[in-house]
Amino acid sequence: MSVAERRAPRWNPTTAWNNQLRQLSKQRQYREALTLYRHMLRSSFFPNVFTFPFLLKSCAFLSLPLTASQLHAHVIRTGSLPDPYTRSSLINAYSKCSLPHHARLVFDQMPNPTICYNAMVSGYSFNSDPLRAVSLFRQMRREEEEEEGEVGSDVGVHVNAVTLLSLVSGCSVATHLTVGVCLHGCVVGFGFGADLAVANSLVTMYVKCGEVELARRVFDEMPVKDLITWNAMISGYAQNGHAGSVLEVYGEMKLSGVRADAVTLLGVLSACANLGAQGIGREVEREMERCGFGCNPFLRNALVNMYARCGNLTRAREVFDCSEEKSVVSWTVIIGGYGIHGHGKVAVDLFDEMVESGVRPDETVFVTILSACSHAGLTDRGLGYFEEMKMKYGVKPGPEHYACVVDLLGRAGRLEEAMDLIKSMKVKPDGAVWGALLGACKIHKNVELAELAFKHVVELEPMNIGYYVLLSNIYTDVNNLEGVLRVRVMMRERKLRKDPGCSYVEYKGKMHLFYSGDRTHRQSKEIYRMLDELESLVNEIRPPDEKYEGRNEELLMGAGVHSEKLAIAFALLNTRSGTEITVMKNLRVCVDCHLFFKLVSKIVNRQFIVRDATRFHHFRDGICSCKDYW
């Protein structure tokens, strides 16, 4: 209201009001625009056709269905409905409020020109209903053809770039990929292939469907690329876990002369987090400051995440502490950061602090805190949070929460309870749930339950090699040779082959990559000498009952000299004493290696962070794709 008072002229004809609305809408002051409208009504001046589009745009942006339907009534009362701009805005407002059905009722009231068709098509797309969007598109084409003969028709319908762009952006989940591919054909057929915005929407569509290679093909064929193009490709790679490619494309973008914005840096930071590339991440932070994005809450969260995932909790905490806006996501990031590095106590304290500060926990932060508890052995605390989640916050537990609780109980050796929990689940347990149980069976060498868990998990994810390896290693642990062979036969039947284990460390801005048993590195000789030395030192101080190497080493898949050991030895040879060493691994870090690292860490008095980056590596012909970049 203060805004309205400040801006309202003493004499207020509708045109003057409309100009004020236009200004507010342009400045994206959507709430203020609606407030001004209320003021306007009180001043007994009637809105006209130029009034509604601005207001409806506010409803669309703020997703206010009730305000939209009130405005709808006003539109009818003032006789503005036949105005195509007003109608398309109304259609858009309803669609953005997730009411495509209401939008359609407006659409069906009278014959429509292009912009109303486009608004309706885009409405269906926004509500991920590409089939209805396409059927409307067909209707549009029929009408376009019928009108072709008519001369002087003032309600012409013409398929344009916006139509296709809206259609394409409706196929943003993998299930709609087939429709998307057809639409790609339409784009080319209608001659919009060279339109920048349309091509951008194609890149985005493929990326959202998880088809990064197809996206890349469109991207590569574009002669002109703008900021949106680069961002679509960069964040597309980031979202699909192709972290190495993100940095590659970012490099190309810088060469092409297009300036990065906040969205670009967001994608790059997320890639750095996943790769453990703190050096590049620091450069991005400087870039952020230089471009004036230092306070962007999205970027700050990504920055905290990057430092935390790279093991630099000190810096992560600094950035977090001096962030102005702390959303659930900010808290999730910092809690998860402490969680993955085993600081469970700090994580739970932060969680409580978050609740105290008035931020309502969501389902994601519960996944994070549950897994933090399970890593730190805070079993009962974790179970407490699980109860609180259901009872106090009314968050329905999904399979991902159950997987965490099964892991929590399983690690603590409470396998029966874990099994009972699975039986009590209202949602169908997924691979992760049974996988968590299988993992717990590995720790506690429970073959019987492992076989049960495996039976379920293989049914749900028959092509996930991790579970076969896990079961095989359980058999190895208990000297069940027959079991090992059985798993191997199963794997051979399904044509599954284990990728070679590889690890890498960032050193002087370059990644150094090691495969298990690999001797191709320049410093190979020194590395192996160093390892020999460490092994004998470790053997001296190793507690007698703990084994850090599998008993039947030749049976453990991918055994030999583990790649993480090579990476650690390399880092010890080359980096300053006192600094932390972060090692990344393409597969789960070998359990037996953990004890080795703990002991070596004591001997050399250095901190190690050995992290599993399973989801962020992409292998082609056995070569890790990040190697090409560095």
Added chain:
DNA sequence: CTAGGGTTAG
């Protein structure tokens, strides 16, 4: 009517 955005496990 119009393309790009931070967090989550085993």
